[in-house]
Amino acid sequence: MQRAAPQEFTRVLSSMCTEPHPVAREAAERFLATNPGDPATYQQIADLERRAVETLGEITRLDAPHGYIASGGTESNIQAVRAARNLARRDDPNVVAPESIHFSFQKAAEVLGVELRIAPVGDDYRANLDAIAEHTDEDTVLVAGVAGSTEYGRVDPIPDLADVAHDHDALMHVDAAWGGFALPFTDYAWDFADAPVDTMAIDPHKLGQAAVPAGGLLAREKRVVDALAVDTPYLESTSQATLTGTRSGAGVASAEAAMRELWPGGYRTQFEVSMSDAAWLADQLADRGFEVVEPTLPLVAVDVPESLFSALRERGWRISRTATGELRVVCMPHVTREQLSAFVADVDALR
Numbered sequence: 640m641q642r643a644a645p646q647e648f649t650r651v652l653s654s655m656c657t658e659p660h661p662v663a664r665e666a667a668e669r670f671l672a673t674n675p676g677d678p679a680t681y682q683q684i685a686d687l688e689r690r691a692v693e694t695l696g697e698i699t700r701l702d703a704p705h706g707y708i709a710s711g712g713t714e715s716n717i718q719a720v721r722a723a724r725n726l727a728r729r730d731d732p733n734v735v736a737p738e739s740i741h742f743s744f745q746k747a748a749e750v751l752g753v754e755l756r757i758a759p760v761g762d763d764y765r766a767n768l769d770a771i772a773e774h775t776d777e778d779t780v781l782v783a784g785v786a787g788s789t790e791y792g793r794v795d796p797i798p799d800l801a802d803v804a805h806d807h808d809a810l811m812h813v814d815a816a817w818g819g820f821a822l823p824f825t826d827y828a829w830d831f832a833d834a835p836v837d838t839m840a841i842d843p844h845k846l847g848q849a850a851v852p853a854g855g856l857l858a859r860e861k862r863v864v865d866a867l868a869v870d871t872p873y874l875e876s877t878s879q880a881t882l883t884g885t886r887s888g889a890g891v892a893s894a895e896a897a898m899r900e901l902w903p904g905g906y907r908t909q910f911e912v913s914m915s916d917a918a919w920l921a922d923q924l925a926d927r928g929f930e931v932v933e934p935t936l937p938l939v940a941v942d943v944p945e946s947l948f949s950a951l952r953e954r955g956w957r958i959s960r961t962a963t964g965e966l967r968v969v970c971m972p973h974v975t976r977e978q979l980s981a982f983v984a985d986v987d988a989l990r
């Protein structure tokens with residue numbers, strides 16, 4: 640019996656994951672039983688992982704990239720903190736980040752015994768350089784910025800943050816877990832070629848349209864990945880830099896397949912469609928008198944009354960809110976103009 644196509648995404652407006660591209664879905668299934676955690680044994684998936692990392696390097700304009708396909712942005716962020724801590728060897732290490740940073744940094748700090756110093760953002764929801772500099776000192780091992788923030792889709796002033804980090808002999812990490820596949824097509828076209836950034840998170844399983852789990856950790860220098868490696872006596876491979884041990888080849892293969900299919904033309908086209916949908920939605924909501932945070936990447940945040948938010952959820956819309964209460968709509972590839980029109984019609988009916 641043929642199974643019905645999954646309906647998971649029909650009213651999902653706040654997720655940062657999406658329906659995988661058909662080629663990604665197919666590749667995931669084919670490599671489901673492989674373990675890139677043991678590349679000497681599973682050589683074909685290891686080759687695909689090398690290719691995936693090379694393409695991530697092209698997307699972010701990093702020559703000779705080091706890194707691997709992680710389980711997601713959380714793992715990449717934890718690993719960036721871990722590498723910085725291991726390399727710096729400070730007695731009392733700290734990480735400095737803007738308050739817009741993803742909550743995975745709280746996990747990193749807790750697991751790794753590193754102090755997380757959160758600096759306020761400016762009115763534009765981006766990292767404030769003075770605030771970041773004030774929080775940074777001789778025990779800072781990492782400064783983190785975000786390129787595509789989870790709540791507002793904002794991009795921090797990365798080159799300036801990198802200067803602050805390096806003035807303090809700390810590493811600079813960019814969390815582009817969500818925004819990484821959109822940045823090449825924007826005015827915020829920040830990438831490794833523009834700033835001396837050390838590490839970056841960029842997730843194929845978000846805007847890259849790969850199947851979950853497929854995150855990306857990139858490093859400019861091999862020594863950073865080496866700082867994560869432990870010996871692996873019982874495997875054919877002799878060392879492992881990943882946080883997870885056995886991991887799914889499905890994510891790796893789907894990331895490689897999605898990027899081979901979509902980079903650059905497919906991602907550009909999708910970005911243009913999603914961005915125009917986000918701008919349309921922002922206009923529609925503003926026309927109705929709601930306060931909208933203008934999208935700079937395909938993410939719209941809008942201030943709606945609590946009662947309307949709850950009524951929309953009851954109608955089946957899968958929506959979430961920022962820490963200060965705005966409703967977020969993330970225009971992921973599965974979100975169509977038709978869906979957004981139906982959403983706006985429900986806003987009209989329920990307000």
Ligand code: PLP
Binds near residue numbers: 785
């Ligand atoms: N970083 C950013 C900017 C995110 O938006 C997210 C998740 O949405 C993450 C990190 C965490 O990624 P994951 O849930 O894949 O671990």
